[in-house]
Amino acid sequence: MGRKNSVDHSDMRDMNLALILNTLYKDAPLSRALLAARTGLNKATVSSIVKDLLALSLVRELGIDVSSTDVGRPAINLEPNSHAGYMIGIEIGVDFISLIVVNFAIEVVSRRYESTAKLYNQQAVLDRALFLLDESCEQVRKMKRPLFGIGIGVPGLVDVTTGKLLFAPNMGWQDVPLKEMVKAKFNVPVFLANEANLAALGESQFGAGVDSNFMVYLNSDVGLGGGIVLNGNLLHGASGFAGEVGHMTVERDGRPCNCGNRGCWETVAGRQALYRRIEEAISGGQTSWITAQIDGDFKRLSIPMIVEAAKQDDPVAVAALHETGEWLGIGIASLLNVINPQRVILGGSLSAAEAFVLPVVRETINRRALRWVREKVDIVTAKHGEDAAVMGCIAILFQNVIENPRKWMQETAVSE
Incomplete structure (x- = not known):
């Protein structure tokens, strides 16, 4: 019985350590008194936990909290120690x-x-x-x-x-x-x-999804990947592979995909699909500012180059970005109807083209998603871009x- 109580006490202390540390990370600087108020722990427990965290070098004292109205000993503010590790x-x-x-x-x-x-x-x-x-x-x-x-x-x-x-x-x-x-x-x-x-997870914890309880992240790059976060936790699925949205079939007899299927979403909505549209248009004789930049080598295509062309109202770049945005919107509309998230975050290299892609994505969603679903969702770009x-x-x-x-x-x- 004593051993069980000891284990329970140790577990509870570790939970309180985590609670204090998490609260400091979100709201620092805080005094011990404010930590007690924010966490609901009593002041003695907070003082003991803070002593442990100071000993572990996970938090540090900043100095006196001049805003404190407490009578007696001046309150000392605390924050996570940036050099803890x-x-x-x-x-x-x-x-x-x-x-x-x-x-x-x-x-x-x-x-x-x-x-x-x-x-x-x-x-x-x-x-x-x-x-x-x-x-x-x-x-x-x-x-x-x-x-x-x-x-x-x-x-x-x-x-x-x-x-x-x-x-x-x-x-x-x-x-x-x-x-x-x-x-x-x-x-x-x-x-x-x-x-x-x-x-x-990165956007949920540190980026555009911080204030969202239920979000979908889409990474539009060479492929098209996704992640679903509910209440701060990733949804892994029964086998751990949830979020492979790029391999949803959107065209029955579409282009071959590297996964072995045909008509996957990423074959029409990924970065390579955008490049293919540019190449097909220029090879077909359409005039574009991009032609002189690549000098016949389509491997030199890049998202910044295409965005710069679109800023100059280049018809090839604008049309390719719009078509890619429409296909993104088609897939997102289906996701909204199925899982009804609060927020959809677009990341990856294509997020750099948001000025040209995002309006088309939103317009397509307005045409294709259920009204009751689309009215409750935000469509935004990732805060951390390619660092997500x-x-x-x-x-x-x-x-x-x-x-x-x-x-x-x-x-x-x-x-x-």
Whole structure:
């Protein structure tokens, strides 16, 4: 009986640690008295918990709260300690690697972005990703603070239990034990997940979905991925693959998709679909400002180039963006009718074209979604743009630290 009570008391203390830390992250600076008022814990419990968090270096004292009206000892404000530790988020995309190092205040302290277009095989890309991670881990080691973990985002089906990338159709990768590879090399907690799911979590925690209880994130890039967040938690589905919206069939006899199906949504609403429309129009003899920019090489097409052309009222660019926006709207209208979210967030490289795409998306939704559904939804672009997935990597690491800070500090302690 004594053992059970001891376990329960320890669990309750860890829950209170998490509650205090989460409250400070959202509302700092706060005094101990304000923490007690916000959390409903008594002042003695708050003081004891804060003492633990100070000892763990997870929070720090700022100085006297001059706004306090309490009589007696002056109140001292507290906030999360930005130097408590660091987290690394890395996205291995179809043609790039993006990496950030973030402190405990969710401030980016360094970043790397590299094209992998010239790395022609899987091993070369993996070697480069491990090299960039090694550089960043060494950066954290020099700061002599804990590395709380590494989050990895990839564009494909992921078994989150084993940490294996099962299938990435737009990369041609299958059965890659990424989590095991990274954990074996760096010996820190590692999380692997689908990049669109991570981006959804990143926008939910730190971006355009902060005040939304039920949101859908869409990542329109080489492919078209999605993530669904309900009350701050990702919906994983029965097999862990929820959110593969890009592989909904929207055309019965449509174009072949890299997944093996035909007529998938991403074949008409992704970045490659936009590029294809530009290429077909110019190859068909239509006049465009883009023609001189690419000099016959359609591999030089980019979203910024197409947006710049559209700003000049280039008819090819405007028409291609509008058609892509219409197909996005068609798919989103179906999603709204099925799951009825509060907010839809558009991210990925196509979000840079929001001025031309978003009005068409909204117009299409107004024509195709049920009125009672569309009247309750916001359609917005991602706050973090192409950084949404790496911010999601940080979100999943941060959640785990917050939920059990004592355990996390013990597991990632820095040897003096």
